[in-house]
Amino acid sequence: xxxxxxxxxxxxxxxxxxxxxxxxxxxxxxxxxxxxxxxxxxxxxxxxxxxxxxxxxxxxxxxxxxxxxxxxxxxxxxxxxxxxxxxxxxxxxxxxxxxxxxxxxxxxxxxxxxxxxxxxxxxxxxxxxxxxxxxxxxxxxxxxxxxxxxxxxxxxxxxxxxxxxxxxxxxxxxxxxxxxxxxxxxxxxxxxxxxxxxxxxxxxxxxxxxxxxxxxxxxxxxxxxxxxxxxxxxxxxxxxxxxxxxxxxxxxxxxxxxxxxxxxxxxxxxxxxxxxxxxxxxxxxxxxxxxxxxxxxxxxxxxxxxxxxxxxxxxxxxxxxxxxxxxxxxxxxxxxxxxxxxxxxxxxxxxxxxxxxxxxxxxxxxxxxxxxxxxxxxxxxxxxxxxxxxxxxxxxxxxxxxxxxxxxxxxxxxxxxxxxxxxxxxxxxxxxxxxxxxxxxxxxx
Amino acid sequence: xxxxxxxxxxxxxxxxxxxxxxxxxxxxxxxxxxxxxxxxxxxxxxxxxxxxxxxxxxxxxxxxxxxxxxxxxxxxxxxxxxxxxxxxxxxxxxxxxxxxxxxxxxxxxxxxxxxxxxxxxxxxxxxxxxxxxxxxxxxxxxxxxxxxxxxxxxxxxxxxxxxxxxxxxxxxxxxxxxxxxxxxxxxxxxxxxxxxxxxxxxxxxxxxxxxxxxxxxxxxxxxxxxxxxxxxx
Numbered sequence: 001x002x003x004x005x006x007x008x009x010x011x012x013x014x015x016x017x018x019x020x021x022x023x024x025x026x027x028x029x030x031x032x033x034x035x036x037x038x039x040x041x042x043x044x045x046x047x048x049x050x051x052x053x054x055x056x057x058x059x060x061x062x063x064x065x066x067x068x069x070x071x072x073x074x075x076x077x078x079x080x081x082x083x084x085x086x087x088x089x090x091x092x093x094x095x096x097x098x099x100x101x102x103x104x105x106x107x108x109x110x111x112x113x114x115x116x117x118x119x120x121x122x123x124x125x126x127x128x129x130x131x132x133x134x135x136x137x138x139x140x141x142x143x144x145x146x147x148x149x150x151x152x153x154x155x156x157x158x159x160x161x162x163x164x165x166x167x168x169x170x171x172x173x174x175x176x177x178x179x180x181x182x183x184x185x186x187x188x189x190x191x192x193x194x195x196x197x198x199x200x201x202x203x204x205x206x207x208x209x210x211x212x213x214x215x216x217x218x219x220x221x222x223x224x225x226x227x228x229x230x231x232x233x234x235x236x237x238x239x240x241x242x243x244x245x246x247x248x249x250x251x252x253x254x255x256x257x258x259x260x261x262x263x264x265x266x267x268x269x270x271x272x273x274x275x276x277x278x279x280x281x282x283x284x285x286x287x288x289x290x291x292x293x294x295x296x297x298x299x300x301x302x303x304x305x306x307x308x309x310x311x312x313x314x315x316x317x318x319x320x321x322x323x324x325x326x327x328x329x330x331x332x333x334x335x336x337x338x339x340x341x342x343x344x345x346x347x348x349x350x351x352x353x354x355x356x357x358x359x360x361x362x363x364x365x366x367x368x369x370x371x372x373x374x375x376x377x378x379x380x381x382x383x384x385x386x387x388x389x390x391x392x393x394x395x396x397x398x399x400x401x402x403x404x405x406x407x408x409x410x411x412x413x414x415x416x417x418x419x420x421x422x423x424x425x426x427x428x429x430x431x432x433x434x435x436x437x438x439x440x441x442x443x444x445x
Numbered sequence: 446x447x448x449x450x451x452x453x454x455x456x457x458x459x460x461x462x463x464x465x466x467x468x469x470x471x472x473x474x475x476x477x478x479x480x481x482x483x484x485x486x487x488x489x490x491x492x493x494x495x496x497x498x499x500x501x502x503x504x505x506x507x508x509x510x511x512x513x514x515x516x517x518x519x520x521x522x523x524x525x526x527x528x529x530x531x532x533x534x535x536x537x538x539x540x541x542x543x544x545x546x547x548x549x550x551x552x553x554x555x556x557x558x559x560x561x562x563x564x565x566x567x568x569x570x571x572x573x574x575x576x577x578x579x580x581x582x583x584x585x586x587x588x589x590x591x592x593x594x595x596x597x598x599x600x601x602x603x604x605x606x607x608x609x610x611x612x613x614x615x616x617x618x619x620x621x622x623x624x625x626x627x628x629x630x631x632x633x634x635x636x637x638x639x640x641x642x643x644x645x646x647x648x649x650x651x652x653x654x655x656x657x658x659x660x661x662x663x664x665x666x667x668x669x670x671x672x673x674x675x676x677x678x
Contacts, residue, residue: 024548024552025545025548025549025552026541026544026545026548027541027544027545027548149541189448196534197530197533197534202533206533206534206536206537207536207541209536209537210536210540210541214537215448215449215537216534216537217450218452220452221450221451221452231448231450232450232451233448233449233451234449234450234451234453234454234635235631235633235634235635236633
């Protein structure tokens with residue numbers, strides 16, 4: 001069992017203060033807005049790694065590749081023939097009213113037919129050792145930079161841990177990302193588009209730009225001319241951009257196509273993209289596939305597109321949209337976790353067990369009134385992981401964000417972001433909600 | 446480095462300026478601190494260099510404000526924060542390693558504020574800043590881009606030296622250094638000098654007597670050095 005092996009590594013990586021000091025030095029931060037004020041915080045790192053055995057990783061890897069390949073097929077289908085809808089596998093209600101569906105993307109085929117180049121798939125491991133998919137993030141999943149820099153620094157702080165254990169080196173992420181971007185490149189330089197310093201993930205944008213040798217850009221440095229995207233250089237020249245790894249949501253990307261009030265977009269970017277002159281990583285319109293409502297259908301997609309049985313399981317999920325599921329949800333509301341499909345970052349998640357009788361009734365009415373807005377899931381009693389708190393080790397809930405990169409082949413990064421809750425009573429692990437992170441060690445044997 | 450925007454070139458220039466302002470302020474305050482061991486109001490000359498009134502009850506209040514108060518635009522802490530603000534958006538140009546020295550400087554300054562021997566606890570900052578510049582030198586491969594940050598650095602140093610009434614030989618050396626940096630800037634780019642203001646600088650800083658007479662005019666010429674109202678050469 002992995003749990004037992006983790007115990008062996010608990011003391012392996014030295015003290016938390018030392019590594020956190022190094023992380024401070026390297027500016028490993030994330031931004032957070034509270035009451036309209038921007039604050040930059042250090043992302044608390046716990047030195048006890050999550051350990052994944054080679055056998056476990058092998059099965060996770062196969063399952064994730066399968067899942068992401070099916071999701072890419074789904075995205076192509078949805079923006080072209082929509083066979084999966086015509087064949088009655090996914091109801092059209094779940095496509096067209098999804099906020100992530102963009103009619104403007106109809107008929108567009110990105111280079112090499114890849115839509116989700118970088119997929120962040122959240123998993124949890126149950127106490128029986130089984131891994132479950134919690135959600136798919138196919139728009140702009142963030143977080144890879146944190147374990148990447150943490151590994152670099154823990155190798156300095158605790159070299160013995162790496163000498164004595166067979167840990168797969170995770171520092172090839174930048175190379176993997178570079179390959180993925182190059183595969184989507186339509187001719188020109190690589191650029192990473194950031195909304196700017198005050199974005200929550202700015203550290204990641206700038207760090208990945210540095211590691212991949214991409215130019216970090218903001219919208220006012222870019223312009224589209226004759227359907228080609230250019231970077232305006234300081235000496236008055238222009239350089240063509242072939243692939244743009246954008247860290248800005250779809251709706252803000254091009255004010256002439258989407259939100260006209262967007263001040264962080266690039267006018268006519270959509271035209272350059274539609275003409276096949278620039279690759280956009282991840283493609284626009286991916287939100288339709290990582291909608292929490294669509295999550296329910298992913299195992300069906302795998303069977304439909306790939307003709308395979310899903311390797312990784314979804315958490316048991318109910319859609320109040322279906323009559324039978326609605327009945328189940330109404331009967332078991334107090335034991336389920338309800339998620340608002342429009343929310344992200346740990347927001348819009350309600351545990352029935354936390355609600356008073358009155359609130360429960362109130363919530364019941366909201367679900368009946370807006371059945372498409374919610375999904376309900378069984379609460380998975382997922383594995384607690386040890387974390388260091390002061391001088392002692394305590395157990396906390398943790399998940400794993402695995403990164404799957406789709407270039408010439410679909411590859412799973414042998415690492416990931418393990419996030420944990422610092423609150424002993426909480427299942428919510430998001431950094432925006434006070435969570436910390438750990439390194440994820442994949443053992444080579 | 447493939448391509449750099451006007452915004453980033455501007456950030457590089459100001460990173461150079463603020464990092465140098467922090468460094469020169471620290472060095473100058475070290476000397477003021479030393480002089481205050483015998484002369485309690487030994488900081489007044491320093492204030493006079495910047496045309497500032499003495500609103501401080503004692504030397505302790507002065508030194509706290511000029512070292513640690515990041516709301517005081519003349520303080521070391523303020524300059525360091527501005528250097529960091531510029532550096533943080535240049536990570537892919539200057540490298541995470543270079544940036545880490547600015548973060549270390551911030552942490553060291555913060556710790557020094559709590560120290561019972563402030564001057565002693567500030568000493569590592571000198572090492573950190575020399576390392577920062579070594580790192581910049583190491584990581585910026587493009588000479589043209591690296592030159593922008595050095596232009597910012599030398600302009601700031603010259604400006605500070607003149608205001609702090611440094612001896613002519615120190616100022617002259619920095620001016621020669623600035624001229625070398627300016628001559629590396631290609632024509633038609635934003636940091637190409639204006640001949641008018643460079644000529645003024647040559648006149649003022651060309652001899653000790655002119656420097657002593659018109660030194661402060663040189664700071665104005667430095668401000669206008671990249672003005673584009675006239676054709677840059």
